[in-house]
Amino acid sequence: MSEEAQQRLREALKTVAVVLKEGDTPFALAGSYGLWARGAPEPVHDVDFVVAEEDAARVERLLADHGLEVQQPPEDWLFKVWQGDAMVDVLFRALRVPVTREQLADVDCLEVESVLMPVLxxxxxxxxxxxxxxxxxxxxxxxxxxxxxxxxxxxxxxxxxxxxxxxxxxxxxxxxxxxxxxxxxxxx
Incomplete structure (x- = not known):
């Protein structure tokens, strides 16, 4: 992945995190970017956030209302958010189990690319x-x-x-x- 594409992915990560923070709904950075925020190598595919299954529809509307392109793929456990060609997955089930608000309490607020956000x-x-x-x-x-x-x-x-x-x-x-x-x- 080119440095420009990697930067676009980081910008999408920050944009989605800021919108989610403004929406006052529990969420957390997850997946390989969550590990990256904790010191692992930077991934090159996409960004993952998790939200509680009960909040998924509201979060989807919130992101769309902020001008982000939201797509519902065939999978029934996530939706995708696009900022240009950078993709962010918002998961509401992890390993076939619904994400709950209680699970989102097991987070730390970390600074990721200058944005303070919850990370699993x-x-x-x-x-x-x-x-x-x-x-x-x-x-x-x-x-x-x-x-x-x-x-x-x-x-x-x-x-x-x-x-x-x-x-x-x-x-x-x-x-x-x-x-x-x-x-x-x-x-x-």
Whole structure:
């Protein structure tokens, strides 16, 4: 991705965050940009925010009312916001589970590109990243640098509990333990 395209993505991140803050609805930066805000390598695809499922329709209207292009894709767990060619995903379900306002309390307010915004905890972000691994999307080349960068911020046992049903997440955790990124399980 070119530096100009990367800058447009960062501008879209800031624009959406400012609109969401003005809307007074709980939200948080999520996904790879959430990890980036916590020290991981910068992603090149899109920005992810999460909102509670009960607030999704209102947030969608809010963003559209601020002149952003909002699209409803076939997936029933998010909508997309475009600022030019920069895409922002707004998720209201994560790993097939509705996002709740209570979950959005597990955030830290961090300055991201000069905008103070809520960011999901590193533990929640890694649980989402590992939980999303599956047969057609299992690129550990993206997981390892992010996990290494935020490893001290993560409750790895909680990540293991939250992703325990996913064999791809289990394999990734095994590798992270073998590499010394995540600690060995207490019982060996």
């Amino acid at each position: 905890s590193a533990t929640e972000l890694m649980a989402h990243k590992l939980g999303a691994l599956e047969e057609h999307a299992c690129d550990l080349g993206k997981v390892l640098p992010a996990a290494r960068a935020v490893r001290e911020q993560v409750d790895w046992e909680r990540v293991a509990e939250e992703t325990g049903e996913n064999p791809f997440a289990d394999a990734a955790l095994h590798l992270l333990r073998r590499l010394g990124v995540a600690p060995e399980r207490p019982n060996g």
